[in-house]
Structures are given as C-alpha cells and as structure tokens.
Amino acid sequence: MVRLGSLILLWALLVARVTAHHAFSPVYDDRRTITVAGVVTEFRFVNPHAMMSMDVTDDGGRVTKWSVEFAGRLNLSEVGWTAESIKAGERVTVTGNPTHTNSNGIFFRKLVRSDGSELLPAAAQRESAIEQERRERAKARQAK
C-alpha cells in the first residue's frame, strides 16, 4: 500500500533533517512524503547509512521490493538503536521522503510496527527536550 501524505506530515518529522555524511536532497524529495506498508526482508545497521529492504504487496497481490534509507549507525546508536531495532519478517509501515524519480526508495522519517510501537529519527526523538528548553527560556524571560 502506498499513500501520499505530504500535507499531513508531523511537524516533528519536518524538522528532523538528516545528520549524515552527505545531503540527501540529490536523491530524496523533502517536500513530499509517502507511506509504505510491507514486510521487512532485511535491516542492515551500518555506516554511513543504515538500510532496510521490504516487500510491499499491492491490492492485486503483486509484490514489489522497496528500500528504506536511514541515517547511519553512528547517529542512530546515539539514541539507542541496535541491529535488532528492526527485524526481518516484521510487518511495518514506513513514512518518509520519496525519491525524485519515484523509484521504490524512501528516506526514513517514521516507522510503525504492527503492535503500534514507533521508531523515529534521532533528531525527532530530541524534539521534546528542545521544546522544553524553549518553554523554560520564555518563562525566565517573563519572570524578569
């Protein structure tokens, strides 16, 4: 299943720019997002970018291979990811940026497992701390 969802992307995902060994804009379109659901066939927790392969089955039963690109292990391990964070055989729903050519590739922004648990990029996981700092700073300013 592939759904276009560019207008409903969470703000947190918009600010979660990649921290990696190169810009991703030459391959992926950060103005659009898509959501893809399927079964994981492989997750490679490597540098400079972790990669996942998945089988996506359309309404007619046809299976296509998709690849999902992540930030690197150096980055993701800083927020607790391991090689076991995503397992082959899992059914997952991935939201991310499509390629400019609309090939079967996507840059990870959010992954939801069948039990509802989520994986987010390192930057998105840190948003609450950033917002808390903003609130405290505004409070201190108002108290002056």
Next chain:
Amino acid sequence: MDDSRVFQRAALLVVLAIASTVPASAQSAARGLEGMWSDPPVTIMGRLCAFACSDAGINAMNALLDDPANDAVPFATLQRRAVERHTEYVRSTLSELTLKTFPLDPADDPSFLRCEPWGLPTQMLAPHQLEIRGVGADRLELHYGEWDARRTIFMDGRPRPPGQAPTRLGHSVGRWDGETLVIETVGIARSLMWTGGAGVTTGGFQTSDQLTVTERLVKAADGKTLTLTATLTDPVSLRAPLVLKHVWRWAPESKITPYEDCQIPTEVKRGVK
C-alpha cells in the same frame, strides 16, 4: 652507607615524590581532553552546532528566542532563520572567485558521488564521535566516527617535511595554550568545505591547497562539553578568515563503529536546494 649513597637515595625519593604529584591526565599528550566525545547535548545550541555553526548563527538564535513574538513560531522556522544568518556570515568571508559558485550543489559532493572521505575542512567539524588519545608524550591521535578518519597531531613542533605533497587531512602541529589545545594545520589538499548549520551538509565551497587551519579545542569547566573554534585562512577561496564552531559532549559510552558500507548512488538530481 656512605654519604654519596645517602644522597643518591634522597635524590631518587625526591624525584619519585614529584612524579607522584603530577596528575595522570597531565602525563598524556592529550591531558584532560583524552577520551570519547560525541554529538552535542540535546539543547537548542547543541542542535545548531551539531555540524558547523558560527557566532553569527548563535547570536541570531539567541535574539530570536529572546523575542516574545517568536514564542509560538515553530523551532524549525527559528533554526532556519539562524542558519540563514550563519550562511550570510560565511558568504561575507568568501573571495570573489568562490562566490561565483557558492553554494555548491550537494549533488556534486565527491563523498556522495564517489564515497570519497572528507578533507580536513569538513572532517574537523564532523558530527558524531571524536576520540582523542595521547600516543606517547609527543603525539595525539584524533579519531572521528564519520569516515573512520584518523589524524596525527605532532606536539613536538616538527615542521611539515619539505616537498611533502598536500594531503587530505594535512600536517598538524599542536601545542597547549593553558588548558586549550591549539592545532595548526597546513598542507591540506583542495577540499570541498561544507559550512551548513544544524547538521546538514549544505553551503559548500572549494578550498585551495593554500588553506591553513587553526583549531582551538577547549573543555567546559564542568567537563561535559568540548568546543572547537576553527579559523580558516585561504588567499584563494576566502577574502577574510572564516571562524566556525562545533560542540561535542563527553560520551565515554559512545563507540565508533565500522564505516565500510558507503554506497555510490544510482540516481542523482542536480540543482535541488
């Protein structure tokens, strides 16, 4: 025991007593900087300085946060404005020659197109881990997570060998200025420098082999962060010294993992900002 032996023993005891009072950290060429550092603390300024940042960007962010009118503005918007000020500052230091092509297209990045490791100008600002280690009394090794890059810093002041061709990471000589490690690097091969803020490789330009870099690394009083202030001078690519910053946090739990799966892209679109 004759007097000469008594004197020798006393002298030996004095030497041992002095040696035992020297902190262990001072016995390493890395002093108190030794160990593993990684991504900056999860703070607004840490986010801004996760790659390259500048006083211009930091001051802009502080001004934006101090303005009550911005309290409801999404952080991403504020960050973008601060990075714009940072980029304006970078632009103000570039030579006429460099301005003709600034900013370079990310699609022309050799690290992306051909998996070529970064040169020093970008490597020194790399996100993620930096491990600093003393090697004997007169050398430091700086080991970066990105590209698994390693630099040797000579602490004995040795000059660059005559006739040595420029290299990707150059020839680095270090010294201590109080508690600040100062590293001077010359002999750096032409490199693509990324100056983008907030962890994104944007704002690229080409440095020449006449580039010199002075890095000042200082640990915060509480020992929790390490700040780099790098001053770049280059008569070809710059009209004025370019001063950039980067912050790491003390991260003894962090590990540098293998960097051996770089994939050359199969599809590339140029001209995308």
